[in-house]
Amino acid sequence: MRDKNLLLEKICSIQTEYKILLETIVDKISADEISPSILDEISIFWTKNQEIVDLYFRNISSSQDVYVFTAATFLDLDLLEHYPFMLLGDVHILDDQVSVYANVVANCGDPDFLNRAKKQIINSVTNNIQILTKYGNHILILPLRSLNKDHQKLIQKNSTNVFLDLFKDKPKSLEEYFATYKTIDDICSGIRNELEKSLILSDADDPSKTFRERLELALNDDLLSIDGIGPDASKFFAAIYGFIYQALDVILSCATYNIIPYLRFGVAYHYVLFLSQNFSEMKEIMQIIFKCCLARSIYRQFDNTHIQDVDFEEFCAVVKESNFYSDLLSAFPDQSFEKQSAKELHQIVEGKLSEFYCVLGKL
Amino acid sequence: MDHIPLSQYIFQNGKFSLPLNEIFIEFGDTKSWSYGRLSEYFWIALILNTYERKEGLQRLGVIVNKLHEIAPDLRLPRLSDIFSLSNEQQILFYQELLKVVSKDTLSPLTLIYTYSIQPIFAETFVNVKISIEDRIETITAILQKATNHQSDFSTDIRFIVLYFVYSSGHLQFPEEQKYLLDELKSYPHLEHGDPKMRIIRPFIRATESLFLEGDFVEINEHYITLFWEAISKMTECDLYVISYEDDIENFNVYLERLYEIYGYLTDLFRKISPLDNKMLVILGIATYSYKRLKEVIDYKLQNTIVGRSSVRVLIENYIMLQYLRKLEATHPNVWKEFQEYGIGQYKVIVTKASSSSNIRQDSHVPYKYLEELINEFKREEFIEMDTKYFNKDNIRKKAEMVNEKDLYDLYYDYDSAFEHGLWGAIRESSVLKCNNPAHRYHCVPDLNDEQKLKNVLPDCVMVMNKTVKLLDELYGIPDSLIKEVLDFEG
Numbered sequence: 001m002r003d004k005n006l007l008l009e010k011i012c013s014i015q016t017e018y019k020i021l022l023e024t025i026v027d028k029i030s031a032d033e034i035s036p037s038i039l040d041e042i043s044i045f046w047t048k049n050q051e052i053v054d055l056y057f058r059n060i061s062s063s064q065d066v067y068v069f070t071a072a073t074f075l076d077l078d079l080l081e082h083y084p085f086m087l088l089g090d091v092h093i094l095d096d097q098v099s100v101y102a103n104v105v106a107n108c109g110d111p112d113f114l115n116r117a118k119k120q121i122i123n124s125v126t127n128n129i130q131i132l133t134k135y136g137n138h139i140l141i142l143p144l145r146s147l148n149k150d151h152q153k154l155i156q157k158n159s160t161n162v163f164l165d166l167f168k169d170k171p172k173s174l175e176e177y178f179a180t181y182k183t184i185d186d187i188c189s190g191i192r193n194e195l196e197k198s199l200i201l202s203d204a205d206d207p208s209k210t211f212r213e214r215l216e217l218a219l220n221d222d223l224l225s226i227d228g229i230g231p232d233a234s235k236f237f238a239a240i241y242g243f244i245y246q247a248l249d250v251i252l253s254c255a256t257y258n259i260i261p262y263l264r265f266g267v268a269y270h271y272v273l274f275l276s277q278n279f280s281e282m283k284e285i286m287q288i289i290f291k292c293c294l295a296r297s298i299y300r301q302f303d304n305t306h307i308q309d310v311d312f313e314e315f316c317a318v319v320k321e322s323n324f325y326s327d328l329l330s331a332f333p334d335q336s337f338e339k340q341s342a343k344e345l346h347q348i349v350e351g352k353l354s355e356f357y358c359v360l361g362k363l
Numbered sequence: 364m365d366h367i368p369l370s371q372y373i374f375q376n377g378k379f380s381l382p383l384n385e386i387f388i389e390f391g392d393t394k395s396w397s398y399g400r401l402s403e404y405f406w407i408a409l410i411l412n413t414y415e416r417k418e419g420l421q422r423l424g425v426i427v428n429k430l431h432e433i434a435p436d437l438r439l440p441r442l443s444d445i446f447s448l449s450n451e452q453q454i455l456f457y458q459e460l461l462k463v464v465s466k467d468t469l470s471p472l473t474l475i476y477t478y479s480i481q482p483i484f485a486e487t488f489v490n491v492k493i494s495i496e497d498r499i500e501t502i503t504a505i506l507q508k509a510t511n512h513q514s515d516f517s518t519d520i521r522f523i524v525l526y527f528v529y530s531s532g533h534l535q536f537p538e539e540q541k542y543l544l545d546e547l548k549s550y551p552h553l554e555h556g557d558p559k560m561r562i563i564r565p566f567i568r569a570t571e572s573l574f575l576e577g578d579f580v581e582i583n584e585h586y587i588t589l590f591w592e593a594i595s596k597m598t599e600c601d602l603y604v605i606s607y608e609d610d611i612e613n614f615n616v617y618l619e620r621l622y623e624i625y626g627y628l629t630d631l632f633r634k635i636s637p638l639d640n641k642m643l644v645i646l647g648i649a650t651y652s653y654k655r656l657k658e659v660i661d662y663k664l665q666n667t668i669v670g671r672s673s674v675r676v677l678i679e680n681y682i683m684l685q686y687l688r689k690l691e692a693t694h695p696n697v698w699k700e701f702q703e704y705g706i707g708q709y710k711v712i713v714t715k716a717s718s719s720s721n722i723r724q725d726s727h728v729p730y731k732y733l734e735e736l737i738n739e740f741k742r743e744e745f746i747e748m749d750t751k752y753f754n755k756d757n758i759r760k761k762a763e764m765v766n767e768k769d770l771y772d773l774y775y776d777y778d779s780a781f782e783h784g785l786w787g788a789i790r791e792s793s794v795l796k797c798n799n800p801a802h803r804y805h806c807v808p809d810l811n812d813e814q815k816l817k818n819v820l821p822d823c824v825m826v827m828n829k830t831v832k833l834l835d836e837l838y839g840i841p842d843s844l845i846k847e848v849l850d851f852e853g
Contacts (some may be wrong), residue, residue: 024479037489041477047495106491149496288676 014049015140019132020054021045022098026125034118039102046099046143049314051141057257065089065257065325067295068144071250071268073097073120074127075139082135085262086316087324087356088295092139093259094131097124099143107152138316144247144259155252159245162275163237166199168192174237181233184219188212200270201239246270251285258284260291262299269296290335293342294328297349306357314363322359328352364677393582394575396512402590403441403583406469407520408505413468416519418553422463427527429459430522439442439574442472446481457487466490471498475593499597505806506594506800515555520569522550528574591622594801601798602807607666609818613851617824618660620848624831624840625653631838641691645684645837649830652680666815668781668792675778675820677826678770679758684833685765709733763772774822792816824851 001203014184015289046053060066067089075081075094087093091113103116131139164171167190171177181187188211191199201218209217219235250261251270263269272292279285307315319325331348375407393399401408410426412418430440433446440536445456461770468490474495478485489770508516525547528534546563553560575582628646638641664670683701690697716722716730752780762771781787794806795814835845 021479028478028482034479035486035489036477036491037473037482037485040473040491041479041485041487043491043495044474044477044597048593051599106494 002240007052007056007059009171010052011142014052015132017135018045018141019129019136019213020198021300022125022129022132025267026129029118029122029125031118031122032112034103034121036114039098039105039114039121042098042102043106046096046146050147051162053147054190055327057144057147058141058318060091060307062258064091066091066093066260067291068093068095068254068259069262069264070095070144070253071246071261071272072264075131077127077134078128079305080307081299082131082265082312083304083307083310083315084298084325085137086319087298087302087328088262089260089325091283093144094128094139094141095144096128096141096146098128103146106194111294122261135312144257145253148253151249151252151256155245155248159241159248161250162244163241166191166195166240176322178233181236182231184212184232185216187215187233187236199240199272200243200267203265203267205267222245243267243271244275247275249277251279251289254288254292255279255282255285260295262286262295263292264299264322286337287335290332290337293337294349295334297346298353300347301350303353303357306360310360315360324352367569382833391439393584393587396430396572397510397800398591399582399587400571400575401506401509401517401520402587403439404520404524405502405505405590406442406445406566407440407523408509408516409471409580411467411519411843412466412505412508413464417551417760420519420523423523424526425569426460426552427523429463430456430527432529433459435531437530438526438531438533438580441580441583441586442476443583444580446476446484446558446586450483454487455772457483461487465776466826467493471501474498474502474597475590487635490708499594502594503799510800511569513564515710517658518555523569524574525567530828533579534570543683555615574700590803591803595803598752598801600802602795602809602813603798604795604813605815607815607817609820611660611665611820614660614665614820614824617625617848617851618657620844620851621653621656621827621831624844624848625650627840627844628838631727640702641698642838644687645834646703648680648684649834652677652827652830656827659819659823665818665820670814670819671778671781671788671816674822674826675775675782677823677830678775678778681830681833682758682762682765682767682770684830687765688833689712689765706737710737713737713798770826774826 021041024039028035029038065088067085069075069085069092074097076083093330098121100118101124104117110283128141132141151240161176164174164177167177169190171180181190191211197207199211200207200232201214205214205218210344215236218239250263250268253259256262261272269292273289277284278291279289317352328349329335332345334340365469407423410423413419414422417581427440430437430445433452434445437448445453448456466488467490470490470493473485473489474598476484478489509520511517525534529547537567543562543566546559547566549559550563550567555562555564574580575798628649632639632642632646655676659665659670659673664673687697687701694700712728713730713733716728722730758775759771779785781792790806792814793809795809797805797807828851831840831845831848834840
């Protein structure tokens with residue numbers, strides 16, 4: 001009988017150290033001022049612990065299902081987002097968004113990025129502290145996407161390739177794209193017709209509109225209306241490339257460690273699904289994507305009214321005792337899209353959630 | 364370097380020690396240059412690293428004077444002391460620093476002294492555009508240059524420390540040593556190769572090392588630990604492997620020639636003396652050596668731990684052969700006794716196994732077959748069990764008796780360390796040195812079998828040829844067969 005798990009103990013002590021660090025800096029940051037040295041310290045903290053986190057990721061997922069809440073600014077505790085997250089798998093990780101911001105500040109060429117991202121950074125820091133304080137026994141905060149710096153070049157290269165592939169006459173390089181495409185007309189006439197529906201352009205995208213209408217709305221988005229970002233083609237690149245990069249980053253990071261992404265952000269989910277078609281021959285990745293769809297379905301359908309008065313610890317105990325997750329998985333013996341339509345998947349999840357609400361109601 | 368003969372060591376409490384070691388009292392780690400002081404003066408090292416030596420020393424001269432002005436009570440220019448200054452003093456000093464050196468010069472230290480640890484320092488010197496990897500690289504490069512406390516670079520750092528203490532008035536020279544002061548003043552203008560440096564450099568080092576003695580200052584252990592913990596966590600092991608590349612093709616030829624000799628001797632036995640028990644024992648031992656050598660060559664084990672085990676067996680077999688021959692004069696039955704001793708060992712094993720309930724069917728020990736071997740030799744119940752070593756003389760004593768002490772001292776003892784898993788052998792074969800100064804040259808297990816060992820085949824051949832010569836003495840081996848084997852050069 002093993003009476004010690006050195007690696008898990010170390011991960012727990014890293015969580016404590018991280019909490020102390022965040023508590024130290026939270027008073028020093030405000031919407032007016034965030035010193036780059038603070039974000040630098042976050043990067044340094046994870047660099048110091050990079051090998052241990054990597055070791056942990058490599059060793060947890062072989063016998064357990066690990067879910068990571070990723071591609072989102074923060075896990076919204078006020079909206080009780082942490083409850084449905086716990087319905088899935090054995091280990092729950094929040095991909096540290098603060099370290100993602102720290103990486104972007106250090107690597108992006110835009111000196112104004114830090115100013116624009118201040119509010120989100122503060123949200124992420126306070127959210128992290130809250131999770132580590134209240135829910136540290138159930139949710140770990142670790143950097144997944146920003147962990148492996150070698151991935152970044154690979155993702156950049158492939159994201160560029162995917163982006164250029166969206167056009168009928170595929171530009172040879174980004175330079176050629178920027179030289180050839182300038183206006184919204186250039187993009188509308190250049191984009192491959194069969195992809196118009198597949199490209200989601202923003203969170204508020206309305207698929208019933210034409211591609212041009214959607215594009216016009218997206219390009220007028222506040223985030224892309226920054227001085228200096230240039231012509232429409234540059235804005236289009238800034239929007240789409242970011243989504244592609246994020247999705248490839250999620251797929252590659254999760255595939256590396258056999259971790260399942262829990263995606264709240266609809267656009268990120270869409271692009272992960274869209275780009276995962278490239279890996280349809282890889283069984284392991286497709287299993288991850290299947291479970292990612294399950295997670296998304298849980299997120300979409302979970303009804304918060306059932307948990308308004310339920311204590312989180314109690315909720316976790318019920319999840320465990322009711323074997324919700326293994327029961328859910330047993331409804332999908334093949335764990336594949338070939339034998340299960342999205343609609344069927346959705347219906348099965350709905351049924352399982354109804355059963356779970358009944359168990360919860362007996363509390 | 365000449366080695367100190369073993370006779371000059373003092374043997375006490377089971378270990379050899381040099382008489383000199385008893386005189387020196389080791390500095391505590393935190394007082395040592397590479398671990399304790401270098402971390403404190405790392406900011407000086409960074410400035411010297413960024414600017415050329417002369418320019419760096421000049422700039423540091425200005426900085427030292429400013430530091431005295433801002434913090435007149437400071438006794439040493441240790442970074443831990445600078446961090447202990449008031450916020451106002453720190454801000455003032457860093458502003459003065461930035462007038463003399465670029466912000467990027469000290470930026471690598473923001474890896475260690477981050478915002479939550481030293482907010483003023485981090486805010487002043489951080490530059491996120493210098494990647495974490497680049498900052499680590501700078502620190503590691505400096506550690507490589509400065510770890511040796513006598514290097515030119517280290518001496519320059521130590522000169523600045525000495526200059527700081529001198530200019531604060533805490534270092535006084537006795538009248539008869541005043542000349543040293545002039546020498547010291549010329550240090551920044553002299554090249555390290557200048558003959559005058561032969562006096563100045565050791566003087567700087569000797570004096571600087573004394574500043575941590577007595578109650579001049581207190582050691583800031585927390586600071587030192589923080590420094591090393593931070594950089595060791597952020598750098599990867601740089602493992603140092605000694606490689607041995609050997610062409611063993613010639614040894615295959617040697618083995619073929621050896622096979623012919625053994626074939627000839629086996630023919631002699633089978634055709635001339637098939638019932639000669641002495642010859643059976645001698646050829647049996649020699650053939651066991653041959654098979655061990657053949658395994659090394661066939662499976663390319665010459666650079667492995669197993670290879671060392673083979674050398675050890677070859678030596679032990681050869682010494683045993685010589686020993687049995689010597690004993691024969693007084694123990695005519697020695698060959699039979701040797702067999703009985705060995706089979707007696709098997710009997711002990713089989714007896715223990717028969718009374719055990721933990722015998723695994725897939726174990727490599729074939730207990731049933733061993734029983735057959737015991738019965739083959741003599742009816743089992745008549746075999747006397749003797750668990751003591753054959754005839755009670757250990758291998759070292761046997762080696763002395765047959766005038767082969769060197770085989771024992773120079774090879775057998777070394778190979779035994781591998782056979783018994785002693786630390787020397789473990790360190791040499793299974794643990795790699797990390798060449799990263801940030802890790803303080805620790806060792807890590809060689810899991811991927813990168814470290815090969817020096818080729819055992821030349822020694823195998825040396826011992827095997829002694830065995831062949833002995834067989835030649837006893838049975839005569841045709842020149843056409845033996846010459847090529849004895850003349851073999853790997």
